[in-house]
Amino acid sequence: MAERTKQIKFQLNRETYSKETAAYKPKKNVLWNSLKAFLVGGFICMLGQLIANFYMMYFNFTERSAGNPTVATLIFIAVLLTGFGVYDVLGQFAGAGSAVPVTGFANSVAAAAIEHRSEGYVLGVAGNMFKLAGAVIVYGVVASFVVVLIKKLIVG
Amino acid sequence: MQNVKKLGRQTWLFSKEIRILGSAVAVGPLEGQGPLGKEFDHIHSDNYASQNSWEKAERTMMRDAADSALSKSSLAKDQIDVMLAGDLLNQIITSNYTAHELSIPFLGLFGACSTSMEGLALAAALVDSGFAQYALTGCSSHNSTAERQFRYPTEYGGQKPPYAQWTVTGAGAAVVGEGPYGPKITHATIGKVIDLGIKDPFDMGTAMAPAAVDTIKTHFQDLERGPHDYDLIVTGDLGRVGYAILKDILADQGYNMTPVYNDCGIMIYSADQDVFSGGSGCACSAVVTYSHIVNGLNKGKYSRVLVVATGALFSPVSFQQGESIPCIAHGVVLEGGR
Numbered sequence: 478m479a480e481r482t483k484q485i486k487f488q489l490n491r492e493t494y495s496k497e498t499a500a501y502k503p504k505k506n507v508l509w510n511s512l513k514a515f516l517v518g519g520f521i522c523m524l525g526q527l528i529a530n531f532y533m534m535y536f537n538f539t540e541r542s543a544g545n546p547t548v549a550t551l552i553f554i555a556v557l558l559t560g561f562g563v564y565d566v567l568g569q570f571a572g573a574g575s576a577v578p579v580t581g582f583a584n585s586v587a588a589a590a591i592e593h594r595s596e597g598y599v600l601g602v603a604g605n606m607f608k609l610a611g612a613v614i615v616y617g618v619v620a621s622f623v624v625v626l627i628k629k630l631i632v633g
Numbered sequence: 634m635q636n637v638k639k640l641g642r643q644t645w646l647f648s649k650e651i652r653i654l655g656s657a658v659a660v661g662p663l664e665g666q667g668p669l670g671k672e673f674d675h676i677h678s679d680n681y682a683s684q685n686s687w688e689k690a691e692r693t694m695m696r697d698a699a700d701s702a703l704s705k706s707s708l709a710k711d712q713i714d715v716m717l718a719g720d721l722l723n724q725i726i727t728s729n730y731t732a733h734e735l736s737i738p739f740l741g742l743f744g745a746c747s748t749s750m751e752g753l754a755l756a757a758a759l760v761d762s763g764f765a766q767y768a769l770t771g772c773s774s775h776n777s778t779a780e781r782q783f784r785y786p787t788e789y790g791g792q793k794p795p796y797a798q799w800t801v802t803g804a805g806a807a808v809v810g811e812g813p814y815g816p817k818i819t820h821a822t823i824g825k826v827i828d829l830g831i832k833d834p835f836d837m838g839t840a841m842a843p844a845a846v847d848t849i850k851t852h853f854q855d856l857e858r859g860p861h862d863y864d865l866i867v868t869g870d871l872g873r874v875g876y877a878i879l880k881d882i883l884a885d886q887g888y889n890m891t892p893v894y895n896d897c898g899i900m901i902y903s904a905d906q907d908v909f910s911g912g913s914g915c916a917c918s919a920v921v922t923y924s925h926i927v928n929g930l931n932k933g934k935y936s937r938v939l940v941v942a943t944g945a946l947f948s949p950v951s952f953q954q955g956e957s958i959p960c961i962a963h964g965v966v967l968e969g970g971r
Contacts (some may be wrong), residue, residue, distance in 0.1 A: 568792060592924075
């Protein structure tokens with residue numbers, strides 16, 4: 478009957494329950510997760526740099542013009558990995574490391590397209606492709622507008 | 634005292650000898666590789682179950698489970714008076730199509746992951762009251778259809794927290810009626826909706842534990858029983874987080890669950906399978922109950938088991954609108970032997 482002498486821990490009401498149970502959830506290892514994100518994200522960026530150098534060295538692109546084919550190549554690789562079911566495994570491991578680079582954007586578009594293929598090409602694939610990526614586009618555009626506005630007002 | 638059908642407000646007592654005459658389960662590959670794999674009737678080697686969509690795969694599994702449950706009970710589908718089934722998809726579409734294929738009078742259920750025991754309790758009640766001689770009950774879930782319904786596309790590389798759960802791919806079905814053999818359904822405790830304000834849809838174990846606590850406690854009080862009256866008490870899909878919370882809350886209230894308590898979401902996968910905090914989904918409790926627990930009761934490994942299926946009754950819209958997750962749990966008592 479040791480249980481009974483223990484002080485009652487659970488009030489079982491809406492105000493306190495979340496706090497009472499917080500300790501039961503396994504903690505996210507923030508340091509380890511950040512390190513994984515840093516390494517994978519950094520590796521993807523390094524890959525991008527290698528691809529850019531490749532285009533500059535063999536196809537006479539300049540540092541400025543190599544950007545477009547490099548991004549296209551990264552997107553192609555990410556879409557391929559999404560189709561083979563690898564990118565979501567990488568995403569669980571790397572978190573923001575694989576979500577933030579352009580490959581993560583490509584993954585969100587490709588994943589939605591694959592997912593909704595069974596509902597047809599128009600309403601399924603096309604209608605849902607930007608379900609997740611749409612938010613990135615909207616807030617990307619809004620944020621860049623705000624940044625440019627600030628720059629104009631301050632720097633002139 | 635023969636006519637007493639109700640104990641307290643929530644517990645039903647079945648007066649006839651109602652049994653699970655046959656039960657069967659179908660699962661996907663991951664579940665087949667789990668520790669209970671040997672006890673499953675159908676293990677599909679791929680998540681598509683040789684279909685061209687995951688929705689059809691889920692339907693195939695429900696049909697597999699229903700067909701095998703019927704053949705194990707030696708009954709034809711036209712001898713079944715009513716089918717009670719549900720799943721997690723919009724408009725419980727898997728059950729609707731399966732009921733059409735089977736052509737059995739159909740009552741669709743939605744109790745999220747509590748559907749397994751909701752169906753079993755209602756099937757027993759309909760047989761007990763004489764509205765059905767034989768009833769078929771079942772439910773299904775599929776990892777990929779549930780992800781699409783409630784979360785993100787399957788191949789999307791989002792990171793899930795360690796307390797998330799893995800939706801079980803599979804289906805379970807049981808034929809209920811009076812008969813000479815099979816686990817006896819003696820009582821059912823119908824749960825109330827409990828919501829203690831958890832809003833994180835990944836944190837289902839924490840959200841659902843109080844509903845299971847409420848049902849289990851009410852069950853003990855209505856029947857004047859305790860954990861020691863059972864060989865096994867399982868919850869449906871609380872996972873490791875909810876399992877620990879439930880045990881501690883009930884310990885607070887004077888019930889020591891440790892010797893008899895387990896959770897289907899923990900039982901169905903082995904520790905080295907990467908399923909976060911455990912299994913979830915309608916199929917989780919159905920697959921474990923209609924294979925491992927029914928087998929255990931038939932073979933004498935268990936003599937009395939309480940299955941408490943837990944359900945999170947939220948919708949994708951409700952949690953996006955910032956509402957908390959209402960939860961429910963239904964308990965059914967199964968007794969072994971002849």
